[in-house]
Amino acid sequence: MLSKKNFVWVALIVAIAIFGLIAAGCGGSKQAQQKNFPTKPIQLIIPWPAGGASDLSTRALAKYAEKELGQPITPVNQDGANGATAWAEAVKARPDGYTIVMVTFDIMTNQALGRSPTKYNDFEYLLQFTSQPLAFVVKSDSPYKTLDDLLKAGKANPGTIRVATTPLGGIYHQALAMVEKDSGAKFRVVPFPGAAEVNTALLGGHVDVQVNTLTLLDSHVKNGTFRVLAVTSEKRSPRFPDAPTLKELGYNTVHESFRAIAVPKNTPPEVKKVLSDAFTKAYNNKEFQETADKAKFDIYYRSPEDFIKFLDAFYPKVQAVLAEAGLKR
Amino acid sequence: MLEALSQLANGFSIALAPVSLLYAFIGALLGTLTGVLPGIGPASAIAILLPVVATSTSDPISATIMLAGIYYGAMYGGSTTAILVNIPGEVASVVTTLDGYQLAKQGKAGVALAVAAISSFFAGTLSILGLTFFAPPLAQMALQFGPPEYFGLMTMAFTLVIGLSGSSPLKGIVMALSGFLITMVGQDPLTAIPRFTFGSTELLSGINMVPIVVGVFAIGEILSNCEGGTEVVFQKINRLYPNREELKAISGATVRSGFVGFFLGLLPGCTAGAIAFIAYEFEKRFSKNKELFGKGALDGVAAAEGSNNAATSGGFVPLFSLGLPTAPALAVLLSGLMIYGLEPGPLLFKEKPDFVWGVIASMYVGNIMLLILNLPLVGLWARMIQVPYHYLAPLVLVFSVLGAFGARNNMFDVTVMLACGIAGYILQRWQYPMAPLILGLVLGPMLEQSFRQALSMSGSSFAIFFASPISVTFLTIACLMVAFSLYNLAKGKPNKALDNPS
Structure with missing residues (x-):
């Protein structure tokens, strides 16, 4: 039997629960939410294990972006299957800007090999921030x-x-x-x-x-x-100035990996702009640049427009080399 | 030698500074907690704390002292739940459950926990001595291990399955091969081709080991304890700490496991789980009470726990002298160092002696702290299993679910854990031993990878396995071990000593 004291507790918990449900239900209309985006924490999916260079460089950038946004960004690591697991999930997320995802070169490899349902253009990009x-x-x-x-x-x-x-x-x-x-x-x-x-x-x-x-x-x-x-870069790397590029040696090959931040397709343009501006500002933050320099993240910037153009031009090359190597089915 | 001593003295002047002591203590404490909680391994703990540490101190020495403390502290903590409730806190602690949990059932939980802490301390310290005096030459030695050498080592380790199989070697082999098969699910680590995934995205990333281990051990145990419908009674605890005879009995095991753990810990391709298995089986051959292994042998606990602690300090040898991480936790530590602009590699000893020796000295200090921290906790932990089982079991279940989920933030893993729990329970009723399954899971990927890599190196010629003296030595030992076991079997005397109920 419930004692009186227990009953009071149970009643209190039920009351809080009901109140919480009502509050969640009255979250306001969609338009109102978009205007003052963001009003709650943003989840950032990182498809690589915590502590690696991909993870650390992304977290470092996010740390400065959340200052611009005024809301915390919570990184979640979901590694596995060369990123395919996390991307397959992120693409299904509600396109409201509260779920963003880190994307690397591997998305094109997965797609070209037919090993992932997710395509690189299922996402819209906020920026490219490294080039390795x-x-x-x-x-x-x-x-x-x-x-x-x-x-x-x-x-x-x-x-x-x-x-x-x-x-x-x-x-x-x-x-x-x-x-x-x-x-x-x-x-x-x-x-x-x-x-x-x-x-x-x-x-x-x-x-x-x-x-x-x-x-x-x-x-x-x-x-x-x-x-x-x-x-394999376009220009010589400042870290190894004596090492020639493939281009200098007469091979027409420039092949670099990248890291970018993306949102699922159909995210409202004004939300996308808020995010993209915040991340761009974060990228240009002096402190971020210093951290990146010290930790050798190989930072590199492309705007959303430039980056998707770059990807569209690059993808056929990836397809071609994999077909050539007999790996594409 | 002398130079190392003077450098070490300098290191101690850094490690004994109040700030360093504080960071070492925080690291040791957090590490112990990390070890106790299943699912949160040292790698994820270090990764989670890295950004916090990086903003709180700009001194790479303090930061590394703390992060290293988490790493070896976790090895102390991992034994706790393994012994008390059969949940291995880390994969490396699976071997600890084999004897530790049996001891707990016999009312010797306190003794087992204390032995785990004491052997961890001595084997760990032995291994730090190795790190202090022989790091650069040993690192060069570890580099001799390429794919063919690993294949030899792993083949030898695989023959250990015979020892772990108990009365029926056939059942043991079946379980080991099942473990091996499970590791093949997902993307092949060398060609990225999906195997046994049936088009499922979840299976594409493979089946994680943590949920299997937690399911088979913890959930399986709960189910079999529910069986009789009566309350499970752990025997009364009459003594918390080991007596003199017991300490004497584990001293040999501790020293041997220190050596095995240190040397195998040097190798970039040898995981902590594999090291504990090898040290345990190695010890069984030396032990005076072979028949107790698997039924509550204190030297079994000492071998498992001593070796995994020794392996952690062994891993710092290639990390500091070559910049090679031998374990996931060390890989995270490596990227942490890079945030501070430090580059572990051949120049680190020369260019940053304060850093290297400060951290090494702090490991001596940290190990003493862990011993002081863990011994008094023994009483507290041991009392935990006096909690009536109908309260304890749901708690174990909750922690198991958390552990399975936490490893990859993935609900699929919880399902895997529950399924493995049920399967594990049924298989145990049919007397299938569980230890070989885990051995298969631990060794399978390394065995397969090294085999295929060696063949790609040689252009598919098997001669490569006989071209390396290291590989030949291991393969010969493996053959001898199989022959010896077959001889014993043929004599119709399956060695009762190797009977292993788990």
């Missing part, structure tokens, strides 16, 4: 002094030089396949689950070459353990 080139790296005692040495050897003895990349079809492997196609060289690809494992494999001498982002390379290059043969 890849590098071709050997140990300093390697016989390959330049990229040409390597490619010549790859042509003379096709399929014998071991090159470590991340999983087949991913951007690291794509960069390698593009160079193979342009030069006619053929390599023996040894895939590893992630960038750190790729780096370890070259350090231990279990492969001859690695294709990797620049994140983990600095100290090994400074120490004289590694030599960077080439980078």
